[in-house]
Amino acid sequence: MGVQPHERDLRRGPPRRPGWSLRNYMALFMAVLLGVAALAAFAVRSMAEMDARQSAGADASFASERAAQQLKAGFDQIALVSGPLAGDPSMAIVFADPSKCHFGYAPIGAFATGHIDLVRLDGSVVCSSRKSPDTTSQIYEGQGWLVTPQPVVVAPIKDPVTGSQVVVVSYPVPGRGALAWFLDLAPIGPKLAAEFGSGVHQLEFLVTSGDGRTIVSRSIDPARWIGRNVSGFVNGSADASQPDLNGTQRLYGRSTFDPGGLRVYVGADEAAALSAADQLSNRSLAIILAGVAVMLLVTFVVYRRIAEPVRRLSLVIRASAPGDAVKAVGPTGATEVTNLAWDFDRLMATVKRELADRLSSEQKALLSERNYRLLFEGHPQPMWLYDVETLAFLEVNDAAVERYGYSPEEFLAMTIKDIRPPQDVPKFLELMAAPQPALDKTGPWRHLLKDGSVVQVLITSHSVTFGGHEARFVIAEDLTESQRLELELHQSQARAEANAELSKAKDEMVSMVSHEMRTPLASIVGFAELLVTRKVTPEQRTEYLGVMLQEGRRLTALINDFLDLRRIEGGHLTMRYAPADIKSLIKRAVALIVDPTGTPIQMRVPDDMPLVRIDGDSILRVVANLLSNACKYSPKGGGIAVGAGVVADMVEVYVRDEGLGIPADALSHVFRRFFRVDNPDRNGIKGTGLGLAICKNIVEAHGGTISVRSEGLGKGSVFAFTIPLARDASQSGDVLVVEDDAGFAHLLQAELTGLGVSSIWAADAETAERLMIKKKARAVVLDLLLPGLQGEAYLDRLRVKHGSGIPVVVVTLKDLEPAETLLLHKAGVTAILRKGPGMAETAANMIAKSLAAEQLVAG
């Protein structure tokens, strides 16, 4: 299998497109992730340090404020007690009698220890909270706080009694001395530290003098530092650390409190604060690291499960040619990827199958096309395809070329009409116009060969679509001798069957007729025998003879009707069609009927009825027959009407009665021979059973139809038939022949035609009048004995209407009185001829002559 060029292109791999592989994206993602994590760690760390400092500083400031407040509260409390006490008049008593003095020192706030002394102005002690005070020596002599007009707080002072640093709060006792509080400073620091706690920041509490130089108390290592001068230490602030007295880096908060002007410093251990912050930030860092690790793991997994399988799949796909079986990528990988791999496998399998199929079907098609072409071209029977619309040949096979003698090119330039003998073409086209069945077998057909000979073939054809055309595939089979014989046999069998049917019909007819004839015959024969063999009364004789006569006539009518029917059915009765006035014809028919009940027949025919083209005698018979039936089947009277009207392009004539009517199931049979409605109400009404059958035949010979309607028994019936209109164009002529004898009229017309004179025929005078108006005939041949209007009366009217210029030749059987002859001559007839042999020719000659003379005059 060769590799197609486009396949090579596919194998070369994907085109280099700007863009990153999934692996690159993964790496970038991981780098970004790590960067962000590092940034976060740094931020956490630096912010934790800052936070730790700030929080330590704030802690220290807060603690210093609280400490200052507490110390001040102590002073306030002292003031609250001491003020009123110092000013109390009882002080004089105490000064006078020291034994009455009882002081005790209770710790006040942070001032855990100290003493209260009542001092004289000279500095000697009156009384004290101390045990066994020295009241003799003037130990406070010269102290600034001793002589003061206002209460005063002095600090720090070295207590001359205890030698420790104290705050002195002195309240003057006017004129006598002062009440002095000596509050030990040293315990304040540890006390505050104990109260507020050192916490994580390991706070240092430091109280100094107002100038900040002298330490009066310290929570850490107090014994070593109290009283020391620490110049410069005051610069410490909460924002920046500074080494404390022991060298430890601390963050200091500072507060002063008013009485005594002392300062309170609180220092937070920076290292401790930072180490706590370190712990915190380390925890955060651990969390960040863990998160990053998890993310890395996830990324890796995603890469392994998606990116890698996709990459491998891509490699596999790239390496496979269309149609290769591809191994599944493997069970690892995300479901979607695995599915993709499977889908791809399936796709490849399908592609392979389809490729194989296409290859084989192409080969097969190629092979089968060749085979079918061989089948078609090499088939021993002539075959061809033709276009259904144009009938042109589309394809012909070798056998057709050989058999018909045309070359393939000649064939393709012809249509299938061209292989038919010309006389068969109309029939063929008629057949082609009809929709053809999908599969058709017809024949035998005659086909014309190129050499002019004709062969008989059987055609098998079916519809196909060929090159977008609706076409038909034809196999033409030469009719073999045996087929021809078979066909002939078949045809003769069909003929025999038809003959058998015909003869069966004839037999039936004969049987029916003989049956119908037996009843009247039985009466005639029977009564005749009675008359011959019995003595009968004259009355009986008359009665019997009457019946015989009646039945004899009935037999005659039957025979006549039957013969007429045979003639009409057999086509032996020649219809002579002529324009006719239907109204006058109906009038004549009505006149023929003698209704025993005496009911007048109503005529409903409009005056302006168009002329009809009929055989007058036959249609007269039809109308008379229908009217006679109407009377016969109206035994109790009832109206009878006859009418006519134009329906579509026909004239309809109807006869309506209110008589016995016809049951619905009999309606379709009434026009059948010998059919009689089988109902007792019409017992005794005699008929041949042929009248309506004759009517039907006559009407149908005219191209019309006859029908019957009845609402049922007792509801009367309506018979109607149609006859064609006389077409104006069909009749025109120079001579109008007014003659009721169709045979003679025909003869006359033939003679006139022989002389080159055209003519029209009217079977009665009424029709003649109407034709005269329409056609303007230039001469008239007139019979005097006419149905309806008589010849003489017509002649008079002709002269009145059209003047005396029209030549009229009278041809008649009538014996004319001299007076009548005279009258006719007065009316200006050219000649009066007596009907007889040769008279038609004579009349025609005379008419032709007078026409010629008239033309001369006119010329």
Add this chain to the structure above:
Amino acid sequence: MRTRTPPGLQVLRTVVIADDESSMRLLVHATIESDDYCVVEAVDGAEAWAMVQKHRPALVLLDVQMPGRSGLEVLGLIKADPSLAATRVILLTAKAQETDIESGLIAGADFYLTKPFSPLDLLTRVEEALQL
């Protein structure tokens, strides 16, 4: 030429004539007219059967082709009725084919006359039938 009814038997025997043609009824009636029979006429098959049931006649003269019920149908009804076992039937028909005759006789008619028939023959048949 007269009937051979035993003298003293005063019961008139009834004969029914059934034919839709009035001329035929007249002919048959005139042929068999006598003092010995009471003749009843029917114009169709239905009336004929009604007359037969009403008068229980000794003889029925049936035209085969009649409107309503045909003569053969009436014949079948008579033969199917045991109480009319004594009723004789003569068929009159315009049908003249062998098969028709056979079917008429098989149906149980006593005699069969084809139109046109001789009145004298008819009379003979009637008398024969009444003696059966």
